[in-house]
Amino acid sequence: MYTSPLLLSSKHQKESLLQPVFESFGLSILVNEGFDTDAFGTFCGSVPRPEGPKITVKEKCLAGMNFAGKRQGLASEGSFGPHPSVPFLTINEEWLVYIDLDRNLEIFGRSTTLEVCHSKLDYQDAEQLPTFLANCSFGPQGLVFKNTENLQVLAKGIQDRTQLEQLMHQYPKWEIETDLRAHMNPLRQKNIIAAAKDLIERMHSYCPKCSQPDFSVKKVSGNLLCEVCLQKSNSYQYLEYSCTHCHHLLIEQRKDKNFEDPQYCNHCNP
Numbered sequence: 001m002y003t004s005p006l007l008l009s010s011k012h013q014k015e016s017l018l019q020p021v022f023e024s025f026g027l028s029i030l031v032n033e034g035f036d037t038d039a040f041g042t043f044c045g046s047v048p049r050p051e052g053p054k055i056t057v058k059e060k061c062l063a064g065m066n067f068a069g070k071r072q073g074l075a076s077e078g079s080f081g082p083h084p085s086v087p088f089l090t091i092n093e094e095w096l097v098y099i100d101l102d103r104n105l106e107i108f109g110r111s112t113t114l115e116v117c118h119s120k121l122d123y124q125d126a127e128q129l130p131t132f133l134a135n136c137s138f139g140p141q142g143l144v145f146k147n148t149e150n151l152q153v154l155a156k157g158i159q160d161r162t163q164l165e166q167l168m169h170q171y172p173k174w175e176i177e178t179d180l181r182a183h184m185n186p187l188r189q190k191n192i193i194a195a196a197k198d199l200i201e202r203m204h205s206y207c208p209k210c211s212q213p214d215f216s217v218k219k220v221s222g223n224l225l226c227e228v229c230l231q232k233s234n235s236y237q238y239l240e241y242s243c244t245h246c247h248h249l250l251i252e253q254r255k256d257k258n259f260e261d262p263q264y265c266n267h268c269n270p
């Protein structure tokens with residue numbers, strides 16, 4: 001069904017995260033050597049990202065396939081930003097896409113998490129340095145070092161205490177922040193693996209009518225009834241699976257519960 005190896009247009013050793021996930025489905029990964037993904041935006045702000053991660057990942061994948069002269073490919077893209085409803089929390093959203101031009105397939109895998117390592121500290125709060133380093137698991141988690149006088153990035157991927165201390169000695173007006181690149185950020189790695197599992201699952205769920213992959217839940221609908229007052233709650237009742245190719249639709253009752261808890265009911269607990 002899938003042509004192996006799959007071309008991966010991505011930097012920062014993401015292949016080492018993705019390979020084990022794809023291997024369990026008999027697929028191997030081929031890194032798109034020489035393809036420069038930095039043109040699609042970087043985390044340190046040197047190249048701005050004009051589009052959201054879903055559009056960026058698709059463009060990156062197509063450009064990578066074009067570069068390598070392949071009709072199938074994979075790409076990965078992540079972002080950090082404020083949580084849509086709780087803005088003081090940071091959310092990490094990871095996207096993966098599989099594109100097959102011959103079969104007209106475009107399958108997205110996604111994972112979001114609030115478990116992130118995204119923080120900074122500057123010389124004015126130097127006494128907090130030991131706590132900062134412990135909280136962000138410095139070592140496996142890398143750091144970016146900036147000079148606050150001109151906000152210039154002086155080093156990235158710092159994982160060594162001696163190197164950090166030397167830089168702080170050399171540039172007393174420092175600012176450090178967690179490196180968000182995948183190979184320097186263990187929590188992000190975990191989330192990329194979750195997005196890869198989501199993608200693999202979609203690549204292997206076939207439409208019962210036309211056999212096209214990505215027969216998955218595209219929408220939820222209905223309202224669960226409250227188990228006490230039997231009025232409609234705001235929680236969904238059905239999962240709607242649909243095919244992007246033939247539009248076959250399958251509506252299924254959700255499996256985790258049949259009624260809603262009264263604590264989520266607007267009548268029992270307004």
Ligand SMILES: [Zn+2]
Pocket residue numbers: 226227228229230231262265266267268269
């Ligand atoms: Zn109720």
Ligand SMILES: [Zn+2]
Pocket residue numbers: 207208209210211212243244245246247248
């Ligand atoms: Zn179909």
